[in-house]
Amino acid sequence: MKLDFTYYNPTTIHFGKESLSNLKGELEQYGETVLLVYGKTAIKKNGIYDNVIATLNEAGKKVVELSGVMPNPTYSKMLEGCELVRKNDVSLILAVGGGSVIDCAKGISVSAYCDDDPFTKYWLQFQPVDNKTVPVASILTMVGTGSEMNGGSVITNEETKIKAGRVFPADIYPKFSILNPEYTYTVSRYQMVSGVFDTMSHLMEQYFTGDDCNTTDYLIEALLRSSIDNARAALKDPEDYEARSNIMWNATLALNTMTGLSKAQDWQVHMIEHQLGAYTDCAHGMGLAAVSLPYYRHIYPHGVDKFARFATEVWGIAAKGKSKEAIAKEGIDALEAFCKECGIVTSLKALGATEEMLPKIAESTFILEGGYKKLTTEEILKILKECF
Template sequence: MNNFIFENATKTYFGRGCVKEYLANALSGYGDNVMLAYGSGSIKKNGIYDEVMEVLNAAGKNVIEFFGIMSNPTYEKVLEGAALIKENGVDFILGVGGGSVMDCCKAVSMAAVSKDDVWDKYWAKMSVIDFETLPLGVIVTVAGTGSEMNGGAVITNEKYKVKTGRDYPKCNPKFAMLDPEYTYSVSVDQMVSGGFDILSHIMETYFSEPDEDNVSDDIAEALMRSVIRNLREAIKNPKDYTARSNLMWASTMAENGIIKLGKKMDFEAHQIEHQLGAYSNCNHGCGLAVISLVYYQHIYSYGLYKFVRFARNVWNIQAEGKTEDELARSGIEAISDFIKEIGLPTTLQELGITDKDILKQVANSCNISAGSYKKTTHQEILKILEECY
């Protein structure tokens, strides 16, 4: 294992009924003015809104609602939330939803307090946060991003056509509540998209140095096998509590920092998808499914040992009669087969992207990962996107 320092400040409540049981107590140390943040309003249709409001009202909280947070949350929406907080003297942010809501709330927690343009200082650049952000808690309704137990926030600046993420520990939620039953109302398509996002987070960490024996890779392999197995079960029965609870915790484990300890990490596929999302507003998990497959075909020979290990230990592909190169490619083919099995797109056209002219702009605007087995160039990213088309 390489050297590391680890800390995670988020207290996590997991399991059936955790919101009813613990939310009032978790909020007791904060002020009375709570901003309830959510997306397009699905929580009002599935009963989650009523359940949360019942707790807030019983606790005597004054609720200010901030709604309409979109997929791929924009900086404009962040500023809207910050203005609402200042107008109403909000003491605490409570985000209810998936990754987009959680990411937006983290950025809002900074923008409501900072005197600076937080995009310029903390997303375009990466400055040190020398102030206390507004405290926030999250209630998770979609398993996928793992945003509930870290300080990461991916925000889109529509003006500059840039979608990028930063991870500031000061933005970690004070608490996260994960009730797997809250994910039941999510459509199968959204569940599958989120499931592939979980798998992608783990792969992006796993396919990087070091390659010598380490605990992080061992945990990652177990998590990948779990995601594959439980996603299949959840597709068969979307209300399989065991499968949904395992997916929910795997999502958190993928991004709470534990499997990243001592790892360089890649995340080039995410960088490409983020910029594709900035130009097309495509679904994140679906975009990753299309990009990851082609990206790994480009880099596997530079990390051959790990791709061979992936084929053996995650997909249980037997080495007999295969060269290492053939075995590694068999692992990538297994990803391809799984993507098709769970009904995700395999090309950008299937994803709904018909304007091929944007691909060069997307490629040229991508960040280059320092942790990849093979350092890509903007020209190669363009080639990857063209092969995805």
């Protein structure tokens, strides 16, 4: 563990089939008015909405609702929530849904009382949060982002075509999150495998850095293997509770900051996908998969030892008699084969991208330095063309 670190995570996790029973007790710590943030109709169809409303009423809370949060939450939708917070003196923002809903809730938390333009101040300039914030909590219904136990918030400014992420300090993390794996049973196959790759991408962004061998890398390898095995099990039986619970907890652990400890971290795949999402509104995990394969084939020569380790430790590739380069290539091929096996999309064209979009996506992508190779805009465009 070469790099120093400080680790703190304040989120309380209530996990399991009876986890919602903890909601009423948690609500006692907050004031009268709750802003309930959710997507479109899914939580009303599967009964989660009715159960949550019943508990809020039992706790004597006044409920204000922000519905219709989209898979890639927009700045305008977030600002709707900010107005509701100010107008109703909201004391708790309760997000019920997947990572997009939780991301939107965090955005509302930091932005409602911001006197400046919050997107510019917090997502583009990364300034400290110096205004009043509102506590956030979550009830998770779709897994992948890990937003239930971190400070991340990704918001799309639909006017400027910028999809930007910001990791806020620990005081913006959800105060508590309720994780019932049964809530994910009704998620479509497409969204489930998208979430699985999202989890895997978070792990790989943190794994493919450095030349050391630390405990964090061993944790990441185990979580990758678990994600692979349990995705296969859940595809066979969508109501396999053990598989669904493992997938849910894998996603949380993949981005609750523990798997980034003492790691430089990459995140260039996410930066490219964010701009892809800004132009196509594609499912995040699918966009990550499409970008990851050509990206890793582009950079693996600069981190061949780690890519060879990925092949042997995660995919079980036999190393005897092979060069490190050959082993590394087999590992990336195994990742691609897994995507095809699960029905994970790896074509930008299939995700709604057009050739005309590609230069705009490349030019607007933030370029980072944490990975094995710092890209140029021209290299990003080349990678996009390779997965078109």
